[in-house]
Amino acid sequence: MLGEALLQRLSATPLFAVALTLTAYLVAMALLKRLGRPPWLPAIVLATALLVGALVLTGMDYTTYQEGARWLTVLLGPATVALGMPLYQLLPRIRQLWRPLAVCLPISATMAIVYALGIAWLMGATPETIASLAAKSVTAPIAMGIAEQIGGNVSLLLGALLVTGVAAIGFVSLAARQMNITDERIIGFALGVNGHALGTVRAFEIGPTAGAFASLGMSLTGTFTALLLPLAWRLVV
Amino acid sequence: MPALNGFLWLLLCWLAGELIVHYTGIPVSSGVIGMLLLCGALAINGGVPESVAAAAQPLIAMLAMLIMPGVTGVFFMIDQLAGQWTAIIISLIIGTLFSVFTTLWLLQRLMRDDHAG
The missing domain is CATH 1.20.5 (Single alpha-helices involved in coiled-coils or other helix-helix interfaces)
Structure with missing residues (x-):
């Protein structure tokens, strides 16, 4: 632990929080490269664990850290807008397969929410927890906006995203084998719709077609859910 | 620096999203509206200008790092x-x-x- 006076001095500007974040991220990246990038350990999980370790070691409390890290998180706004570029680049694929996608996407994206929330509700989760889990299959920057709209807790949502992403990667490969599906377009799309960015990274490891369809599934799920979930929430809750 | 130029475009799309959310009251985040506006603008333009790509690519690449402070909270x-x-x-x-x-x-x-x- 750092001394009280030193910690206060370092926390006076956001730079210490930013430096901690960058360090944890880069160290995690380097470690993963050494480990050969195991699919069950996404970079973000390791990076966050290192960051939590660093906060505990330095004795910096989470609220102070978060204030400093706002310097980074403010970039989530333009980063979400930036997702419009890959979305535009995927438009030709959407035109090619618009009919199956137009049917599959709304059903899949809706059922991803309904299954999880139904189970959570049956098991007695509180309304705030349920609202936090709702956007669990949507890519993080978009999902954070949704959680804010419907009164969920952003940190819990992000934790839920990680669990969902890792689970989706495992289940898609298991289910595809079980159902004899080898079409990379189907596997990729399922990874993107259910496993957001984590699933998409995995899909690019399978191949470029799977990757492109995962990006497509992720973008469409994010857009569909962001446009309709908060509205549906207002009507139901 | 083309990236700054592109970054300004991203910010303008985001601000336009804020205006739309403010005046219509639709329950959608300004980032998502901005994303759709950018996608629409690129479609009208018929391609991705180098400046927009120079700003968007690094931002997308560091998304994982940008959500770390939030994930830490859990x-x-x-x-x-x-x-x-x-x-x-x-x-x-x-x-x-x-x-x-x-x-x-x-x-x-x-x-x-x-x-x-």
Whole structure:
């Protein structure tokens, strides 16, 4: 632990929080490269664990850290807008397969929410927890906006995203084998719709077609859910 | 520096999103509106200008790092959610299992029908 006076001095500007974040991220990246990038350990999980370790070691409390890290998180706004570029680049694929996608996407994206929330509700989760889990299959920057709209807790949502992403990667490969599906377009799309960015990274490891369809599934799920979930929430809750 | 130029375009799309949300009151985040505006603008332009790509690519590449401060929070909520962890984990894992099967089954059927028709 750092001394009280030193910690206060370092926390006076956001730079210490930013430096901690960058360090944890880069160290995690380097470690993963050494480990050969195991699919069950996404970079973000390791990076966050290192960051939590660093906060505990330095004795910096989470609220102070978060204030400093706002310097980074403010970039989530333009980063979400930036997702419009890959979305535009995927438009030709959407035109090619618009009919199956137009049917599959709304059903899949809706059922991803309904299954999880139904189970959570049956098991007695509180309304705030349920609202936090709702956007669990949507890519993080978009999902954070949704959680804010419907009164969920952003940190819990992000934790839920990680669990969902890792689970989706495992289940898609298991289910595809079980159902004899080898079409990379189907596997990729399922990874993107259910496993957001984590699933998409995995899909690019399978191949470029799977990757492109995962990006497509992720973008469409994010857009569909962001446009309709908060509205549906207002009507139901 | 083309990246600055592109970054300004991203910010303008985001600000336009803020204006739309403010005046219409629609429950959508300004980032998502900005994303759709950018996508629309690129479609009208008929391609991605180098400046926009120079700003958008690094931002997308560092998304994982940008959400780290938020993810960190979940580690400090462990006590707060005591008693709900089983419900949270089970609903996420079983929910995802069901939704993965739904997507695969549905898309497989639909693509077959589409090719047949």
